[in-house]
Amino acid sequence: MPVVDLEETLLPGVGVRYEMRCASGQMLGIVVQREGGAEIAVYDRRDPDRAQGMFRLSPDEADAVAEVLGAPRLTQRFADLSKEVPGLQSARLGITPGSPFDGRPLGDTRARTLTGCSIVALVRGADVVPSPGPEDVLRGGDVLVVIGSGAGLAQLEHRLTGRE
Amino acid sequence: MDHVAALLVELGLLFAGLSLLGILARRLGLSPVPFVLLAALAVGNGGLAPLDTAEPFLTAAAEIGVVLLLLTLGLEFSATELFSSFRRHAPSGVVDLVLNAPPGFVAGLMLGLPWEGALALAGVTWISSSGIVARLLGDLGRLANRETPAVLAVLVLEDLAMALFLPLLVVALAGSGPTAAIAGVGLAVGAVVLVLFAAQRHGHRLGRLLSHDDDEQVLLRLVGLTLLVAGGAQAMGASAAVGAFLVGLALPASFAERARAILAPLRDLFAALFFVAFGFATDPGAILPVLPAALALAVVSTATKMGTGWFAARRDGVAVPGRLRAGTALVARGEFSIVIAGLAVTAGIAEVGPIATGYVLILAVAGPVITRFAEPAALRRPAFAPT
Numbered sequence: 001m002p003v004v005d006l007e008e009t010l011l012p013g014v015g016v017r018y019e020m021r022c023a024s025g026q027m028l029g030i031v032v033q034r035e036g037g038a039e040i041a042v043y044d045r046r047d048p049d050r051a052q053g054m055f056r057l058s059p060d061e062a063d064a065v066a067e068v069l070g071a072p073r074l075t076q077r078f079a080d081l082s083k084e085v086p087g088l089q090s091a092r093l094g095i096t097p098g099s100p101f102d103g104r105p106l107g108d109t110r111a112r113t114l115t116g117c118s119i120v121a122l123v124r125g126a127d128v129v130p131s132p133g134p135e136d137v138l139r140g141g142d143v144l145v146v147i148g149s150g151a152g153l154a155q156l157e158h159r160l161t162g163r164e
Numbered sequence: 165m166d167h168v169a170a171l172l173v174e175l176g177l178l179f180a181g182l183s184l185l186g187i188l189a190r191r192l193g194l195s196p197v198p199f200v201l202l203a204a205l206a207v208g209n210g211g212l213a214p215l216d217t218a219e220p221f222l223t224a225a226a227e228i229g230v231v232l233l234l235l236t237l238g239l240e241f242s243a244t245e246l247f248s249s250f251r252r253h254a255p256s257g258v259v260d261l262v263l264n265a266p267p268g269f270v271a272g273l274m275l276g277l278p279w280e281g282a283l284a285l286a287g288v289t290w291i292s293s294s295g296i297v298a299r300l301l302g303d304l305g306r307l308a309n310r311e312t313p314a315v316l317a318v319l320v321l322e323d324l325a326m327a328l329f330l331p332l333l334v335v336a337l338a339g340s341g342p343t344a345a346i347a348g349v350g351l352a353v354g355a356v357v358l359v360l361f362a363a364q365r366h367g368h369r370l371g372r373l374l375s376h377d378d379d380e381q382v383l384l385r386l387v388g389l390t391l392l393v394a395g396g397a398q399a400m401g402a403s404a405a406v407g408a409f410l411v412g413l414a415l416p417a418s419f420a421e422r423a424r425a426i427l428a429p430l431r432d433l434f435a436a437l438f439f440v441a442f443g444f445a446t447d448p449g450a451i452l453p454v455l456p457a458a459l460a461l462a463v464v465s466t467a468t469k470m471g472t473g474w475f476a477a478r479r480d481g482v483a484v485p486g487r488l489r490a491g492t493a494l495v496a497r498g499e500f501s502i503v504i505a506g507l508a509v510t511a512g513i514a515e516v517g518p519i520a521t522g523y524v525l526i527l528a529v530a531g532p533v534i535t536r537f538a539e540p541a542a543l544r545r546p547a548f549a550p551t
Contacts, residue, residue: 009313010313011307011316012240012249012317012319013240013245013298014298014302014307017307017308017312019310029308031307031308034421039305043310047485048483049309049310049482049483049486050310050485050486051306054305054308086365
């Protein structure tokens with residue numbers, strides 16, 4: 001994946017501020033508020049510190065935009081969740097084409113029984129399947145959003161790539 | 165009218181009046197705090213219509229108001245935010261203290277206050293109003309600005325410093341001498357550090373203990389725990405406010421969000437009563453003579469706050485216009501200056517009341533106005549106005 005010039009700063013009491021220098025040379029500012037709303041800004045050319053011409057999104061609108069753009073937002077939520085419970089971590093594990101589970105149902109991974117990890121979402125391109133069931137068939141290129149212990153995640157990653 | 169009827173009618177009129185003041189303040193884009201203070205001065209002691217029957221209730225409600233203000237302040241920032249602000253912006257916090265507390269202290273001594281009173285006034289000029297500033301940044305559409313993290317970090321550090329300053333002040337006001345004051349601060353530092361680390365490891369347990377599907381249960385448990393801790397802190401000679409602040413800090417971020425939502429209306433109600441009670445306890449006739457001094461102090465501490473914001477924003481590599489915005493945004497003083505002054509007044513140094521009231525009245529109004537003018541005139545339009 002090409003490296004994206006994305007800078008993240010905490011805004012205490014407000015949320016998180018992201019600043020991205022796009023390859024096109026434009027600067028994009030996003031503030032994700034803790035209540036779920038968001039602000040999207042561009043920066044003034046004469047005063048590059050000043051945000052200008054913004055969208056102010058309600059939590060529902062922010063969700064809608066996030067769904068349009070993809071799944072990272074979902075992962076972020078689980079990252080937040082895993083911060084609250086010591087020892088719990090989240091990860092995005094890819095199903096590479098040629099993985100032993102490419103074309104097999106999710107249940108066949110026996111992730112929960114063998115590694116104690118929970119698969120909370122299945123990301124396929126722009127689609128997100130929240131809480132996928134054991135009958136959902138995996139395909140190469142899918143990404144699983146998983147929460148579990150550090151050791152369990154490592155174990156599952158090995159299992160999914162077939163390097164057990 | 166019998167007693168109950170008089171009490172209810174007085175309180176009803178009071179809340180109706182507060183509602184009107186709130187609407188007026190919002191219209192003008194200002195904080196309601198100075199309006200409430202002004203109205204309380206006008207009606208209260210020596211004013212137009214002293215609310216005699218409601219007075220005992222107001223006094224008790226004011227204490228709860230302070231506790232809830234500090235509890236929600238503790239809930240506002242997570243331990244992660246505190247640590248990261250401290251790591252990145254500690255020098256800005258030091259500059260903030262060094263520039264803004266001395267004007268209040270010197271002014272207090274020049275006005276002939278005892279040193280404990282001057283110490284309280286130092287706190288009044290030091291602490292910006294996080295309520296006013298945070299709201300202002302949102303209203304003016306500055307949240308995404310590059311200087312905003314530095315501004316918010318200064319507010320966080322001030323709030324953390326309050327947890328150390330309040331016990332120092334309470335011990336000093338009790339007249340127990342410098343050794344006891346230092347011991348009090350040592351104890352407070354220990355308590356804050358302990359709570360922050362305990363919150364990191366075991367905060368989720370406390371969260372689980374307090375959480376329940378039913379909002380009513382959460383409210384009762386949270387308020388119960390907070391009042392117990394606040395009462396305990398007060399009994400130990402620390403400040404009830406600090407106990408409440410520590411409870412807020414100890415709660416995990418996941419629970420804090422729900423707690424904030426549940427507590428907000430209760431906090432607003434009791435905090436408003438606190439400002440009313442403070443205004444009532446202040447003699448309006450005593451403010452006029454100290455108004456020139458309050459104005460001079462406001463001018464000096466506006467300059468020092470702008471210096472603080474300038475310094476903090478420059479450390480983040482922000483250019484001159486952004487530094488000006490950061491400096492002017494921090495000028496507003498409000499609720500916590502009143503909390504500090506309230507402690508001094510309760511301890512018997514009544515002279516702090518009028519000067520602090522005059523000072524907050526000036527800067528709670530002037531601060532937001534000044535920072536609007538820090539924007540280039542052509543761009544000074546309401547943020548997010550549909551075009």
